[in-house]
């Protein structure tokens with residue numbers, strides 16, 4: 001979602017800020033802006049749409065000054081227009097904000113009654129106006145920000161800039177992450193460390209409720225109680241991988257191709273040196289004491305949980321409940337004290353998933369965060385963290401994070417079997433060996449790329465598509481539909497293939513592409529019989545199966561894609577590849593913005 005940058009530099013700030021905002025583009029945004037202070041004058045430029053519009057504006061109306069703040073805004077309160085873009089200014093203060101100020105209505109009314117004139121519809125302007133009010137009363141910038149923060153309810157990452165001092169930024173965090181970057185005689189603020197990667201690798205993350213007074217040579221952090229806080233400075237090496245597409249046209253293509261490598265990295269962390277056992281590298285989880293599992297996540301991460309439910313139940317024989325975080329958090333589910341709650345999130349910052357985690361922490365349930373971003377809120381607040389080692393994921397549509405989430409969850413399942421001896425009739429040694437072989441099979445699966453590309457070009461002309469799968473292929477069908485919707489804007493639905501005749505088959509006609517995910521496993525015949533029902537109604541079937549599956553059922557299908565043979569348990573990891581490629585090439589063929597699809601944000605930090 002919104003991106004924040006602050007610079008107290010030694011050089012002109014505007015180009016540095018624009019550059020840093022470019023690295024935050026992946027988060028999703030619909031307007032952008034910058035404010036700087038130069039010779040005692042605070043000025044800002046804002047523009048709707050992509051950053052190039054802001055850059056164009058800056059060419060004609062440059063901003064001078066070595067101190068500045070910048071923002072990419074993903075609209076929540078008020079349309080994405082120039083007036084609502086950040087920075088929001090009032091008097092001598094400008095502010096950029098990520099999050100939602102929940103009591104902004106009341107504050108706005110109060111300030112309006114005191115004479116404030118609001119120029120935008122945003123909740124953020126309330127913050128600027130409140131700070132201005134305290135400044136006008138004679139408070140120093142530090143005092144004004146402290147008083148302002150005390151009045152705010154909701155979630156925020158904020159960065160304030162003052163006309164009266166071009167050696168001062170004040171940053172505050174509650175609910176949305178914020179990092180301070182330490183340079184030599186320079187200081188930076190960023191909503192994530194990627195924004196700051198070329199400027200510095202020395203990063204301090206603010207903790208919940210912290211606020212920091214920053215000059216070019218000092219940082220003073222106070223905690224939620226106003227006490228001076230000592231936060232660790234870390235060396236974060238991001239520059240090598242940050243925001244580089246390499247030889248690829250899109251980050252999504254790069255991230256799809258990276259899957260064998262990141263899976264190998266992931267599996268290497270969770271398998272013993274002799275590759276015969278799972279080692280979660282923590283003694284904190286004892287599955288022999290776990291009666292049931294609750295899994296909570298959003299979007300693609302939720303679909304990874306759905307796959308894991310099949311695995312946990314069939315193999316480790318532990319009952320699992322899976323819920324989307326936005327529902328779970330308000331359902332107030334009673335939780336068994338011996339249950340384990342697993343939260344899966346690439347970013348580790350998804351507001352609903354974080355709230356669901358906090359609910360479980362309050363209920364004294366053991367929590368596990370399966371996250372990609374190691375410094376994220378979910379990683380910090382869960383009792384146990386299992387990183388997915390996917391590396392930075394920039395494309396808004398999650399690909400390599402999905403397969404690494406699956407690999408990490410698979411490791412948990414096998415570890416549970418190891419601890420409890422329950423394997424659901426599977427040979428555990430064979431499963432561990434199949435798990436270890438996954439990166440190689442995913443690499444083979446990627447060889448279908450050109451074939452899928454040709455099919456996608458045809459698929460791109462459709463207005464709707466169906467994805468069908470049974471058992472653990474059902475969540476992969478849902479993932480295929482989600483990917484296609486989000487980046488190609490083709491309407492798509494995923495169904496459990498047995499559900500087809502309970503309604504969706506009415507949609508099938510000669511124009512309807514139906515993607516059938518059917519490895520030749522125990523459920524193959526059942527899925528194929530549902531596929532026949534589609535074909536009997538002239539539906540255009542794209543069958544994704546293996547060599548044996550094609551031999552048995554390939555006759556008369558519209559198109560087919562042949563996948564390498566894989567142990568049936570791990571087929572979801574491998575069958576995710578063709579659905580990712582289908583969506584990717586359909587989007588490329590339609591010319592949509594693959595890495596930053598409309599209306600979407602990479603990390604959904606508001607509910």
Ligand code: F6R
Pocket residue numbers: 298299300301302344345346347348349350353396397398399482483486602603604
């Ligand atoms: C879809 C996608 C989203 C995310 C969801 C959760 O391609 O990327 O559905 O999976 O917003 O995000 P995280 O995993 O960061 O919690």
